[in-house]
Amino acid sequence: MSPPEGRLPNITVTQLEYLEAVGATPTWSEAASQLGVTISALSQGLAELERRVGLPLFERQGRRRRPTPAAEVVRTHAATVLASTRDVARWARATRQGHDGGLRVGMIDAAAIHHFPDALARFRSERPDVDLRLRVAPSGALLDELSRAELDIVVCVDPGDDDRLDRRALLEEELHVYAPGDLVARPPHDRPGPWVTFPEGSHTRAIIAAALAARGDDFEVVAESNQPEVLREMVRVGMGWSVLPTWVVAQADPGPPLRAEATPLAVRPLVAVRRAGALYHPGAEALFEVLATATAGTDQ
């Protein structure tokens, strides 16, 4: 039906690295110096890549070059190949040195400090052989790093369906609307707000924005932070309203209590994610088991 028909274009890892670099960098010069090659090499390498793919990947716009739609396809390919190559390289280095290279785990703050600190501790005591490295960051950053094979497993807000990800549900956090203490009594015809919330681009913010829009509320944002504790304190000092997981507020330190709406505004599903097709890592599988049992039956 579709015999391999001759040999494949010898698209090199180097060329794909070039493509990734220019995609992540404003100018080619900068990309070149980050890669440690001359602009000349970069330019020629990308020209060669275009030739091998057989389609124009960049068009001139003034003195810069801008990727064509075709480049997007090849960039996706590059991401796949580079991630897999990084995996293999890391695995080979670790194997040479006789260990497994450690397990690089990414978690959002909620997971690291609230839901899974005990699970992590248990994992470390059960599997002292695994060299665990934890990175805490927002979901988006973690997923980026996962896709570049810089992390092995990530616990974050569900990013939704994606071919390249292997997702497993862990739990759902209820998100409640919190009002500054002195505003709780606002008559019901007043709309809530303004809001303090997560920065633009945050997965949780997207969930919140959608839920507020669905019930017809404005979403004027007057302050932003990725740290839920910071948001909680801003509400406390009267900056505005916020939507937070309940545990952030329950984790009460002294100060005036916040008032919440009784019913949750939305839920935030947390999932464990790996790259689809990632190298088998025994530690990753074991960690997932621990996370799954830690949440068994205990949503929230």
Place this chain on the structure above:
Amino acid sequence: MSPPEGRLPNITVTQLEYLEAVGATPTWSEAASQLGVTISALSQGLAELERRVGLPLFERQGRRRRPTPAAEVVRTHAATVLASTRDVARWARATRQGHDGGLRVGMIDAAAIHHFPDALARFRSERPDVDLRLRVAPSGALLDELSRAELDIVVCVDPGDDDRLDRRALLEEELHVYAPGDLVARPPHDRPGPWVTFPEGSHTRAIIAAALAARGDDFEVVAESNQPEVLREMVRVGMGWSVLPTWVVAQADPGPPLRAEATPLAVRPLVAVRRAGALYHPGAEALFEVLATATAGTDQ
């Protein structure tokens, strides 16, 4: 946490092709001639690959070489990279020529001739723009071709969970035990058999073997075929018993009727499968919709 740390090893597509070829071929000489290079080139190329990975991939055994466990890891990587590269190459060629390259569909016989001929016809009339190519073969062969990016979408027996596959359930076929007409009256303490069934390696055969083992029956096989119609006829002529989807027998042509056990022995789940991370193909998505609606509510 894990900065890209320098550049990646420049493992080339060519080297990975060499690795794939020697894995699929008894001797390197043969692999070399299939690839259209000298053994010398193959040997040097694989040596270079070993150097770049940094681990021995082959050990000497007599005058042949046999892959180490490490090679298996790199072979998995090779499969990923080569499949993606084939996808890009094919897409690029199609794009240059101004079409989408066609939609290469694989189906097992049951899907092609029984469950989905109407769906296929409907798809062709709804989407005359899509150049549909159909290949009918057993599940295993189709999945191999899918993994090599020689097919875009496959309808086959559910191969089970796999990172690299994007599976969607379509329907479940009931498999019933059929006895030759003259043996139906065998007293119940006699065990059924001997059997005519699908060849070793068939997914369906595995399902049948497991179900028979579970109820304690022997599974002595006296005749094999991949074609269910052939199996049905063999039962008719008294070669033995078989386990078949009901439609094969219902599709009655003249001849003595077969007697079936009343309750199904097992079910055979059929799924639509694509490679995870495959290039977006609008036709594939559309076809899946048609298949899904064709089966909506109509299991069996």
Place this chain on the structure above:
DNA sequence: CCCCATTGTTCAGCATTACTGAAGGAAATG
């Protein structure tokens, strides 16, 4: 046991490829 065909390695030589550095063109900036 020796012969010998087969398999894979190594080496020298050649062709191709990838890179540097210098020169140059073309757009933005002032």
Place this chain on the structure above:
DNA sequence: CATTTCCTTCAGTAATGCTGAACAATGGGG
């Protein structure tokens, strides 16, 4: 108009990949 920035092109060089031939090791057959 001069200047800077950005990228391309070109020439030369280093690295890489391939062929063909010589060679070593193995296993099968007389």
